[in-house]
Amino acid sequence: MTNPLARARGHGSAKSGVHHWIAQRATAVFLLFLLGWMGYAMFMLAAADHAAAQAFIARPFNAALLILLLIMLFYHAMLGLQVVIEDYVHRPAMELTLHLLTRAGAWLGMALGIVNVLKIALGA
Amino acid sequence: MKAKRRPLSPFMIGPYYKPQLTSLMSIAHRASGVFLSLVAAPLLLWWIIAVSSGPEAYRALSGFFSGWFGRLLLAASLLGLFYHLFNGIRHLVWDTGRALEIRDAYRAGFLVLAATALATVGMLGVLLWA
Secondary structure, eight states, X not given: OOOHHHHHTTSTTOSSHHHHHHHHHHHHHHHHHHXXXXXXXXXXXXXXXXXXXXHHHHSHHHHHXXXXXXXXXXXXXXXXXXXXXXXXOOOHHHHHHHHHHHHHHHHHHHHHHHHHHHHHHTTO | OOXXXXXXXXXXXXXXXXXXXXXXXXXHHHHHHHHIIIIIHHHHHHHHHHHHHOHHHHHHHHHHHHSHHHHHHHHHHHHHHHHHHHHHHHHHHHHTTOSOSHHHHXXXXXXXXXXXXXXXXXXXXXXXXX
């Protein structure tokens, strides 16, 4: 006899909704702290020239937080846009296209941001 | 048999529905989230790429943000960010099952609006004054 859970998994409401729900909120909590730091960074860099901004991001702690911010921000944005598309776009072809664009945009933004922070931090 | 035209639940926008603070703030949470994803996040990326590209690219960015359109985008991004952030905290509190009474939802709503206005004006002042 199989466990009833085995029959339920992957069907009906037992898909990935809970993971999406939790990930949306977990990234939100991380972003609260990371954006607090970002506010401090904007405060410090409000009148900064290029050299000052470069020096700020190049500090390992700042670079690490900026990379974390990029990961959480684009992931959170991707999950949010996904729900908006699911709620308002009902033509299947259009919906699929927008989902793919959202995901491509989010991963690309994340990768571009991280590569550039690393470039600044490693002084390349 | 002709189907009876039964009343539908009223669409939220229009003459049959009195807007409430809670529903308007809910749709504003979504709208600000979409705006932040499509406008503010790319601006953050542009800042990072400009710093990594060199002084010339950074000057172009500074020039953009000292113009009226750049300042408008910056102001809108800060407004959207602070609103989404403070209202997001309100949502996280709700998710724990707290403050769900109508009175609490309104109180927290007004608190979010006040905090958003204060923080936006404050941060904008710092950035434009500098």
